[in-house]
Amino acid sequence: MSGATAPDVPELTLRAVTVRFAGLLALDAVGFTVAPGTIHAVIGPNGAGKSTCFNVLSGVYRAERGSVRLGAHDLTRLPPHRIAGLGLARTFQNIVLTRGTVADNLMLGRHVLTRSGFAATALRLPRVVREQRRHRERAREIAEFLHLGAVFDTSVALLPYGMRKRVEMARALCMEPRVLLLDEPVAGMNAEERAETAEAIASIRASLGISIVLVEHDMGLVMRIADAVTVLDFGRRIASGTPAEVRRDPAVIRAYLGAGDEGGEGGEHDPGGDDGRSESPEESR
Amino acid sequence: MEPGALLVEDLEVVYGRSVRALRGVSLDVPGNGVVAVLGANGAGKSTLLRAVSGTLSLHRGSIAGGSIRYDGARLGGRDPAAIVRAGVVQVPEGRRVFAHLTVAENLRAGTLGRRGRTARTRAEHDRVLDLFPILAERREQRAGLLSGGEQQMLAIGRALMAAPRLLLLDEPSLGLAPRMVGRIAGVIREIAARGTAVLLVEQNAAIALDLAEKAYVLDVGEVRLAGASADLARTDEVRRLYLGEAVEPEGAPAPVRTAPRRVLGRWTG
Amino acid sequence: STKGDDDRKDKQSGGVKSGPGVTDTTITLGALTDLSGPYAPLGKSIVNAQQLYVDEINAQGGICGRKLAITVRDHGYDVQKAVAAYTEIKGGVAGFPQVIGSAVVTALQDSLKQDRILTFPQAWPATLLNRPEIQIVGTTYDIDMINGMDFLAQAAQLKSGDKVGHVYFEGEYGENALAGAKFAAGKLGVQIVEQKIKATDTDLTAQIAALRGAGVKAILISAGPTQTATLVGFGAVAGLRVPVLTSAPGFHPQVMASAAAGALEQLLYVVSAAPAMGADIPAVKKLAADYKAKYPDGTLDQGVISGYNAMKIFGEDLKAACAAKDLSHAGIIAAHRQQKQMDTGLGTPEDFSDVTKPATYKSYILKPSKAAPGSLVVAKDAYEVPAAREYKLPAAG
Amino acid sequence: MSAPVSRAAESIPARHAAAVRPGPRRWFGPGAVVVVVGVLLVLPFYVTAFWLQTGLFAMAAAIGAIGLNLLSGTTGQLSLGHAFFLAFGAYGYVWLAGDSGRVGVRHLSGAGLPPLLALVLAVLLTGVVGGLFSPISGRLRGMYLGVATLALVFIGHHVMLNAASVTGGFNGRSVPSMGVGDLTLTDGRPDGLEVLGIPFGRLERLWYFVLILVLVAALTARNLLRGRPGRALGAVRDSEIAAAVMGVAPARYRSAAFVVSSMYAGLAGALIALIFNRVVPDYFGLALSIDYLAMIVIGGLGSVTGAVVGAAFVTMLPQVLSKYADALPLVVAPGSPESGVGPGEAARYLYGAAIVLVLLFAPGGLVGLLRGRPGGGLGGPGGRGEGLGRLGRTQGSIRIGSKE
Amino acid sequence: MTKLAEIVLNGFALGSVYALIALGFVVIFKASGVINFAHASLLLLGGFTVAKLHDDLGFTLALLVAVGVTAAVAGLVEMVFIRGLGRTEVHTLTILTIGVDILLTTELTRRIGSDVLSLGDPWQAGVRDWGGVHVADARIACIVVAVLLIGTFFAAFRFTAWGLSMRAAAEDREAAALMGVRLGRVQLIAWCVAGALAAVAAVFLAAFPSAGLDRSTGQIALAAFPAAILGGMDSAAGALLGSLLVGLTSALTAGYQSDLSWLGANLGDVAPYVVMLLVLIWRPTGLLGSKERVRV
C-alpha cells in the first residue's frame, strides 16, 4: 500500500474532554491524538462513550470541559456545519440517510464543496450546471469505489441494511474529508462483506492519505487495519497503543474483550465486570 | 406437525408490484431449538422475518405465494398483533426502540401483546434487568438517548418481556461489544433450553452456527444451502463467505485478496 | 359557451333600449348571496323574499312586458368565489337587488363602478354612499345610532356626563355605527365607552365587567344576534341591567329561544329603517302572511322585510326605466336616481336622488316580543332626529 | 462466482427495475407540460370571462403553492401563515404602486412607483419580512411552528384593519393596474385592443402576464429543488443533525426556506390583488392558509407539478361545482319553497367529498396518480414520526409532530 | 378591583372551555399525529345532538347519547378514512380531516339553519355573585370538568396499557405492531375519546353566558389551538396552564382595551397569539413541553 499522507491533513487532538448528561459522566477527561494519515480505532464496551466522542468531535454535543483541535483550528465551540466545512466527515451508528436516491444522498455530501446559492440555482446559471455535473461525476466515482455504482439511482429506502451503511460511508467520503469518522462501519455485514469494507477503508487511507477514526466492535477488523487504538470504559480512557499492545492489556480484556473468544461464553463467567459496570455511574453522580 | 413449530413452504415475497425479494423459500423451525439464517446484504433475511411476523404490509410488501404455518395454523394474512398473541415475537432490524419512551416504558411495551399480563411479567422483568443491568440503571432515561449497544439490549429485553414461544431475532449481536455478544449467545441458549424456539438471523456466523442446530444460507432470495450447522460450517462456501476463510478467533490476519480492488483517486476540484 | 356570447352591448328592441340581462321576454337580475356560509340564514330570507316579489310581479304580467328572473349565486361569504361569480353573471344581469357581505361589496365596488350596475347591498355603512351605482336602502348605521341614542336618552334618562357603552364589531358596520353614536353623544353631552369585538367573539364577560366598571347607563351594540343575546343575558344577571340598543343586524328571532330571552324582552331595543315583521302595518302584515304561505318553514326575520323592500324598489326602478324606454345599465341607474319619494308601504318613504345622503333619515324603534311574528314589535314609530342632518357623513367629505 | 457484495449490489437494481426505469406510465413528463402550456396559451381565445377569472386565480394560487411547497413539502416546516405573506405581497404592491390621496374621509398613502417596479419590490419586501421571522422560523418545528405562524395571520389581520392609511382598513384599497409603458393590463390603454377578432381586455392581458410568471416560478422552484439548496432543505427535514454534519446550517436553511417561500407568496399575493382589482383584509384569513396547505398535499408534497395541480384543484373545483351545482339532481333552486340541499351546499358536499376521495385513493397526491403511482407516501417501513432509515419515495413531508 | 377580579375569573373560565377543546386536539394528535380539523364539526355535532334530544330525554341522557353519537362518528371517521391510510404520512390525514370537516359542517349547518339552539343544560342562566364578582354557574362547572378530564386523560395516557400502546404506536408503528399493539384499535379508541370530549366541550361552549349553539359555534375550535400549544403538548398541567393563560390574556386585553387603545383597538384577539409567540421564542416547545432531545 503506497500513497503518502495528503499534505493538508492536520492532526486531530482531543484534550481532557468531559461530557455529562444529567448526572451521567459520558466522557471523563478523555484525550487522544490522531496522527495525520493514520487509522485510529476507538473501542470499548457498550455505553463507554465512543459515539459521544464522535458527537463531540463533529460538534453535535458540546464538551463541558476540554478541547478539540484540528490542526490550527479549535473545534470545541464550533457548530457542526462549521466543523464539516473544515474537512471532518462522519457516519452514524444508527443509519441516518435522507430521502431520495443514493445519488441524492451523495450529492448532499458535496454540500460544503459546492457554492451554488438559492438565486444562482433558481436561475440555473451555467456555472451551477457545470458544478453540478462535475460533482456528480465524482459522487459516482465514489459510489463505484464502494460497490454502490449499480444502485446509484435507486431510492435508499429500498436498500438492505448493510448497503445503507455503505451509502453512509460513501456520503461521508463525498465530503472529501481530511478526517473521516466511521461509527461501526461493518455492523450488519457478513465476514466477506466485512473484509471488503475493511479493505476499502485501508484503501481510502492509502490512496487519499486522510486520517480515519474508527469505532468498531469487530476486533478482527480493528486489529487488521488500525494503526493505533484508544480504549474507553465508562467514559474514561483505560488503555491506548498499538492494536497488539491493547489486545494484551488485562484491563481491556477484563472490561471489553472478555475471557474467551467472542463466540464463547466469557461474559457468563465474569460477573466481576458486571458489578463494575453497575457501580461506576453511581460514583460519577 | 410438531407443536410450536414454524413451517415455511415455497414462500414468495414481493415488495411493491415488482420487487421479488424471496423466491420459493422453504424452511422449518422445530418447536424448540435454534435455527440460523445466513446471507449477504440484501439476500432477504429481514424479509423472511417480516413475512413471519406479519409486518410486510408496513413495508409495502406482500406474500405472493407459498405458506407460513405456525403451530399448525396459517400465519399468512393475519395481522402482527394476532401473530404476537400466538406467541411469535420479532426483534426488528436496527433496534427500533421507542425513542421518546423511557426504558421502563419500552420494557412495559413488550408486554402489550401478552394475554395474561400479571404474574409472569414480574419474573420476566427481573430476568431482563438481571441480564442487562444497564437497563435497570437507565430506567427513566429516554430510550432514544441510550448508546447503540444499550438500545440493542433494550430491544432484545423488550422482546423477552413478551414471553415468546417463537422468537425471531434479526441480528441480535449488531453493535454489541464482544463480551456482550457472548452474553447474548448465552441468553439465546438459555431461552432455547426453556422451550422457546428461535429463528436467528445473524451476520456473526461463528456464533450463529454455534448456537443453531440447523442453518440456512439465503442468497438473492433463494435458499442456497441448508443443513445441520456443523455440516454447513465445514462447507467451503460458508467458511469463506461467512466465517472469513477460517473460523476466525478475532484478530486473525486478513486473507490477502488476489483480485486487485478499485482505488479512489484524490479529488482535484 | 364560447367567447363573445355575452351581450354586453346595449341594444334596441321594441322601442326600448335594452342592455345586459334584458331580452324581449325576460329581465334577469342577479343576487350574490350567502346560502352556505355564516350569513346563510339572512341570505336565505332575502332570496326567498325577493323571489316572492318576482313571483307576484310575474303573476301580474311582469315589468315592461317582460318576466323577471333572478340569477342567484351563492358565494358562501368567500370573496374569491363572489368575485368569480360576479364576473360570471355580470354580463347577463340588469342589476343586483342583493349583494351580501361587506367584504364582498367592498371587493366589488370598483368593478361595480366600472360596469355601472345598479346594486343594493344588504349592508348599511355610510361609506358606501356617494356612488351612483350603489344604493343603500333605508338609513345608514350611523343615522340609526343617532336616532337610537335619542331614544335611549329618554328610556335610560341619560344626563349630561353619563356614560354609554358601545360594543361594536370591527369593520364597517361597527365603525360606522360608532361614528353616529359619538356624534349623538356629543350632542347629548354623554360619553361613549368603546368596546370593539370580533365576529368570532362569543364570550363578552370581560366586556361586561369593563362596562359595569365604567358605570354605563345604557349600551349600544353593533354586533351579531348571539353577541347581543350574550351581552343582554349575562349583563342582566351580572349587575348590568341597563337598556341596550342594537341595529337590525344585531337581532334575530332565534335568540329568543336562548336563556337570555327574558332579559332581551325587558332590556333590548332594535333601531331599524324597516318596521318590525310584527308591525301593525297592512303591507307588512300582507308580506308576513304571503311569506308564511309560500315558505311555511321560513323564519320571519328582518331579512324578509328588507329583502322584499329592496326588490320592490328595484321593481319600481325597472318600471320607471321602462317608462323612459331605457333598460340599459345606465338607464336603470338614471331611473333609480330620479325617485324622490319612493314609498313601498314597508317603511318610510325614501329619496334616492341625492347620492351623498341616505335615502331616509327616519328609523323605527322595535322591541323583542316572543309572541309576535318575527319576535319584534314596534316600540316607537319611525321618526327623525333633526340633529342628524348636521351629522357629517363619512363618505360625503 | 463474483464477490457476493457486488453481486447483491447488482441484483438490487435489477429487482427494482420497474420502479426506477421511466416506464410508459410516467407520461406526465415534459411532453405533457408542453401540451398544457400550449392549451393555456390559446385558452383566452375560447373561454368566457368566468373561466379566465377562475383560471387566473388558480395560476396565482399555483405560485403561492409552489412557495409553500418549498417550505412545508421540502423543508418539512408546517406553516399556517401563508395568508399573511400573500396579504403582505398584495398590500405591498398596492401601497408601492398606489398614489397618496384622500378617499372619502380617509387619507391613503402610497409610494406611486411604476407598477412593475412596485411588483418586484413587493416580492422582495415580502422576503425581507419572511426573514424578520427567522428567530422563530429557524428555531421552531412541527406543530409549534405551525401555530406560531398562525399568529402571523391574526396579527396581520389586526394590522390590515388598523393601519388604515396604508391598507385602507376594513374597506381595503383599489389596486393600481399593472402596466408597462403604454400597455396596461386593463380594459383601457391601448383602447379596444383586439387580437384575432377577440377583444383583448383586462383578463386576457392579465392572463398572459400571470402565465409567464407561473412558468418562471415553476421553473425556478424546480431548479431549486433539484439543486444544492433543495437537497440541503430536504436534509434538514429528514434529519437536522445529519444535515448539520454534512455542513448544512439547519437554522439558516430553515429561515432561508421561509424567506423564499414568502417571496413566492408575495408574488402570488400581488397577482391576486391585480386579479381582484381590490384588496380586502377578510380574504387573507386562516381559511386561505389552510387552502394552501390543502393545495400542496392534494397535489403531492415536494413536487412543483403537484403544487400547480393542487392549486388548480383547490381554487377551481369549488367554483366549478358552484357554477354547475344547480344542474345536479335533488338540488333545490334558491328561493324555491321546497326545503332541501341548495346548490351552494351541494357544491360544498362535493368539494369535501372530492378532497377525501382524492386523498383516500391517491395518498401521495394527484401527481402520484398522474404518474401512475397512487401509493405515494412513504415507501419505506413504519411511517410517521420516524427518522432513521425509514425513508420514502416521495420527496416531501411536513413535520407536524415534534418528533425527530 | 371587582372589575379586575371578575375579568380574571371569567378569563380562567373561558380558558377552561378552550382547555376542553384543546384536549380533543391533543388526544388525536398523540394517537395519529394528525391535527384534526374535523374537531370543529364534531363539536357542532355534539352540541346539535344534545340540543335536539334534551327536550325528550332530559339533559343528562341527551348528553350521554350525544357523547355516544360523536364518539361513534369520530370512530367511523377513523375506520373509514384514517385507518386505511395508516401507511401514509400524517399531512395527508390532516388535510383529509379538512375534507371530512367540510362534509360534516355543511350537513350540520344546513340542519341548524338560522337557529340558535339551547342545550337545556342544568345551569341555565345561573350566576354566582361573590361580592360583585359574577361568574356563570356553567363556567364553574366547566372548570371542574376540564380539570377532571384533563387529569384523567393524562393519567391514562401515562399509566394505562392503552396510553402506552398509543404512545408506542405514534412513535413507531412497526415496532408497536411487533409488540402486539393492535394499531387499529388503539387509534380507534383515541378518536372515539376525542369525539366524546367534543360533545362535552360543546355543552360548555353553548351554555350560558353564550347565547346557545348556532351554525358558527364550531369555529371557536381554532381559538383553542394556541391554548394547546402554549402550554406544551405533552403535559396535563401544560395543557391547562396554556388554556388558562390564553383565556386570561384575551379577557384582560378585552376588558382593558380602552387603556390599550394605542396598540390599535381590539387587541383581545391578537393578544393570545402575541403572548404565544413570545413564549415560543423563549421556549420553543411551550411552557411545560418537554425539551426535544435527540441523539445520533
Ligand SMILES: Nc1ncnc2c1ncn2[C@@H]1O[C@H](COP(=O)(O)OP(=O)(O)OP(=O)(O)O)[C@@H](O)[C@H]1O
Ligand atoms: N444525549 C444523551 N443524553 C443522555 N445520555 C446519553 C446521551 N448520549 C449518550 N448518553 C449516554 O452516554 C453513554 C455513552 O454513550 P455512547 O453512545 O457514547 O456509547 P458508545 O460507546 O457509543 O456505546 P455503543 O457501543 O453501545 O454504541 C451511554 O450510557 C448513553 O446512555
Ligand SMILES: Nc1ncnc2c1ncn2[C@@H]1O[C@H](COP(=O)(O)OP(=O)(O)OP(=O)(O)O)[C@@H](O)[C@H]1O
Ligand atoms: N420496502 C422495500 N421495498 C422494496 N424493496 C425492498 C424493501 N425492503 C427490502 N427490499 C429489497 O428486498 C431485498 C431483501 O432485503 P432484506 O432487507 O430482506 O435483506 P437482508 O438480507 O435483511 O439484508 P441485510 O443483511 O443488509 O439486512 C433487497 O434487495 C432489498 O432491496
Ligand SMILES: [Mg+2]
Ligand atoms: Mg455508539
Ligand SMILES: [Mg+2]
Ligand atoms: Mg436485514
